[in-house]
Amino acid sequence: MTEEEVKELLIKTHAIMNGHFLLTSGLHSPHYVEKFNVLQHPRYTQQLCEAMAEKFKDADIETVVGPVTGGILLAHETGKALGTRAIFTERENGKMTFRRGFSLHPGERCLIVEDIVTTGGSIKEVIDVVRAHGGIPVAVSMLVDRSGGKVNFGDVPCTALLHLDVETYKPEECPLCKQGIPMTKRGRTGK
Incomplete structure (x- = not known):
């Protein structure tokens, strides 16, 4: 799948949302990606994970690891596409x-x-868990990188099906808060 096809799929399933959101990181954003709006469709999840797996078909991957919650589905489907096992943290x-x-x-x-x-x-924590258990983190594959290319996992390369450069704000600097726009808390917050 191309980045444009991934973006179109996320728009089609209303996974890309606009408003005032509190992210898991504690930052605020005018945009939110509600992954479960797309992951609730097994066929789309399979297509996305096959695209993730395609990039690693020759990397001798033995196990796909994802963090709870959405990472479980992605690990399972990507592992299925690669013919490996899938586990989660x-x-x-x-x-x-x-x-x-x-x-x-x-x-x-x-x-x-x-x-x-x-x-x-969260991914840095998963990398640490894999290493602590004797594994080798070969790469990180993301459905959406909304860091604007800022995310870095040191010596572990990363890829994403979709790159979004979405503005985020520290709570004390958030213009949406200053405008009095109500905030929506979606997904998990507070780790």
Whole structure:
């Protein structure tokens, strides 16, 4: 899929929204990507994940890892497309970890997938979990990079199906707050 096709799909499913939003990162934005508006359609989720997998078909990926919640669907479908297993991380006592018996063997090659990335904080935690369990984070694949190209995972390369340069504001600097525009809290906040 091309970036334009991905964007058209997100618009078609009303995944790209306008308003005044509190993001998981704590930042405010006039735009929000509601991933579940597109992920609720299995056929579209499959198409998006096949496009993510296509970039890594020759990378000898053994396991696809995604963070709870949207990352579970993406890991599963991307793993299916690559013919690998799929596992996920989740928080326990505020710390990202593997639970439910998930583990990695030493040197296991992992593709990390995520839905929407703004600051990359959650993905950095997943990379740390993979490394702590002996795995090798080969790459990060994102559905949407809304960081404006600012997100960086050090020595772990990253790709995205769609790059959005969407403005974000610290709460104290938010012009939408200053204009008195009501804020919407969508998805998970406060980690």
